[in-house]
Amino acid sequence: MQDQAQNPGQTIPPSAKLDPTRPTVARVYDASLGGKDNYEVDRQVFELVKQVAPHQGDVSWMNRRFLVRAVRYLTEIVGMDQFLDLGSGLPTVQNTHEVAQFSNPDARVVYVDNDPICNAHGRALLEENENTRFVEADLTKPQDVLTHPEITRHLELDRPLVLMQIGTLHHVSDEEDPVAVMRAYVDALPSGSYVAMTHFWDPAAENPEWSRHAHELESKLHEAGLGSGFWRERAQIEKLFVGLELLEPGLVRLDDWWPAGPRTREAWPEENLMLGGVAVKR
Numbered sequence: 001m002q003d004q005a006q007n008p009g010q011t012i013p014p015s016a017k018l019d020p021t022r023p024t025v026a027r028v029y030d031a032s033l034g035g036k037d038n039y040e041v042d043r044q045v046f047e048l049v050k051q052v053a054p055h056q057g058d059v060s061w062m063n064r065r066f067l068v069r070a071v072r073y074l075t076e077i078v079g080m081d082q083f084l085d086l087g088s089g090l091p092t093v094q095n096t097h098e099v100a101q102f103s104n105p106d107a108r109v110v111y112v113d114n115d116p117i118c119n120a121h122g123r124a125l126l127e128e129n130e131n132t133r134f135v136e137a138d139l140t141k142p143q144d145v146l147t148h149p150e151i152t153r154h155l156e157l158d159r160p161l162v163l164m165q166i167g168t169l170h171h172v173s174d175e176e177d178p179v180a181v182m183r184a185y186v187d188a189l190p191s192g193s194y195v196a197m198t199h200f201w202d203p204a205a206e207n208p209e210w211s212r213h214a215h216e217l218e219s220k221l222h223e224a225g226l227g228s229g230f231w232r233e234r235a236q237i238e239k240l241f242v243g244l245e246l247l248e249p250g251l252v253r254l255d256d257w258w259p260a261g262p263r264t265r266e267a268w269p270e271e272n273l274m275l276g277g278v279a280v281k282r
Helices: 025-032 040-052 056-077 096-103 116-123 140-144 148-152 178-188 208-223 234-239
Strands: 082-086 106-113 132-136 163-166 194-202 274-280
Touching: 025 040, 025 056, 040 056, 040 208, 056 096, 056 163, 056 274, 082 096, 082 194, 096 106, 106 116, 106 148, 116 132, 132 148, 140 148, 140 178, 178 194, 194 208
Parallel strands: 082 106, 082 163, 106 132, 163 194
Antiparallel strands: 194 274
8 A cells, every 4th residue: 555645635544553564454455466555564474375375366356256246146136235345455446336336326335444544545445436435443343333423324224235244254263253243233134134255264074185274374374474364164154144044055165156157277275265155134
């Protein structure tokens, strides 16, 4: 990410404390997508991860393809027009608002992230988009998110909406109780709402070789100094859909969720280590 001197039109608030010596999840993810809003320290973390998972950049794009397909389905087929995208990071190419508003220009989107730099950058990019907002809040505090005045002004929380948890909850530790976090969100959602989620997967006994690779990846991510990244077993991920009904084809590897076409190559090993799904609150 460039500083304000390089971007004179972008106003970074004083509260946005920037430390270019410490990596962040959002900027490392941006680096993995080939973005420009990251620092050398973020690229170094990504290079360390690539020592174990040389195709981790492909994993990030696989995650983005899932987001695109899920949002298109929910907008075009289901008719959803409200999206609350949690832990969204930097608003890079083909993000939620671009996909939803391509199908429905009136679709409303609120991005939520606790990184003040993401929010400053996101607000600058979305300044002229009246149907999209960027809010600084912590996704692990559902009450704070759901009562945030910018969110309650922009979204009608008493009618169905889509809650996005794309690549977020695998950065929430067991001590922070991600199941309880999701239960609080789901309890607050009106019936007819949807949740789209992706999560790092430890196949465990389903595939011991893949599981070994997942543990190597988790160790490398923590060694690199990012401080979070947890590969969970299928049953643990399923619990995150508490109170919801998974749509077909269920909780699957990302490119197996209503793929856009046949595979053009075999999946890289690291591409097998994420699961995703879309669920509805009846």
